[in-house]
Amino acid sequence: MLVKEFSGKSEKDAISKALEELNLTEEQVRIEVVEKGKRNLFGIGEETPTVIRVYYEEISENLGEFKSIVSDILKYMGITAEVTAKEESGSRIYINVSTEDSGVLIGKKGSTLEALQFLVSLIASKHFGEDEERHVILDIDGYRERREETLKHIARQAAQQAKKTRRAVVLEPMSPYERRIIHLELQNDKDVETKSDGEPPYRRVKVFSKNGGYNNRRYNNNNNRNRNSYKPYYRNK
Structure with a gap:
């Protein structure tokens, strides 16, 4: 834990200076008022500045x-936003963008966000090197967290459908990040298995019942002959 003192004409002014210098948000620090600012008698003359003490974790x-x-990147796009970053684990950096233009940055079905994610990931790979296992996740106003919950729900529904019908269930095309969520959500379900299939950007997840037998094999054979003839069971709403 690091500690630093700042002063300003008011508590608000001192906090503003501290956050700007430390490049942190108010949620990332703990603030203690050391001395309240005072004016001379009758409010005449110079004021004594407010002094605050800021406790914060060192950001890498x-x-x-x-x-x-x-x-x-956002500045070049003409987007006004607040950008925060945190290290969720030793190999994952989570960056969230808070803005009134979130709809523009997310795009239809998250397409613009995925394009920005690809750009940031390219920069990360050049920065860290391909040999280092480190991921930078870009989010817009918590969209990914909400989308992740939706995907987990879709995965569970697909698993139930596959077990009930003993047929493969094919989900809509997804990004590698979203497909990984589906695989992880169902990896402990002993009755189903998942597989990614197709070419980007139309690569999608198939969910199979392990007891599917003939129905799954017949589906696979038909799908190999005519990959585009199958209508996905789930679609984004």
Whole structure:
């Protein structure tokens, strides 16, 4: 835990200076007022500044760099936004963008967000090197978290459908990030298995019942002969 003192004409002014200098948000710090500002008798003369003490965790150099990169991209796009970053684990950096233009940045079915994610991931791979296992996840106003819950629900529904009908259930085309969520959600279900199939950007997840037998094999044979003839069971709403 790091500690630093700041002063300003008011508590608000001191906090503003601290957050700007530290490149942090108010949620990332703990603030203690050391001395309240005072004016001389009758409010005449110079005022005594307010002094605050700020407690904060040291943010790695990588977080600061990627916050700046994302902020610059948004600036070039003409988007006003607040960018925050946190290290969720030793190999994952989560960057969230808060803006009134979230709809523009997310795009239809998250298409614009995925394009921005691809750009940031390219920068990350050049920065860290391909040999280092590190992921930078870009989010817009918590969209990914909401989408992740939706995908988990879709995965569970697909598993139930596959077990009930003993036929393969094919989901809509998804990004690698979204397909991974489906695979992870069902990896502990002993009655189903999942497989990614197709070419980007139409790569999708299939959910099979392990007891599907003939129906699954027949589906696979038909699907190999005519990949585009099958209508996905689930679609985005």
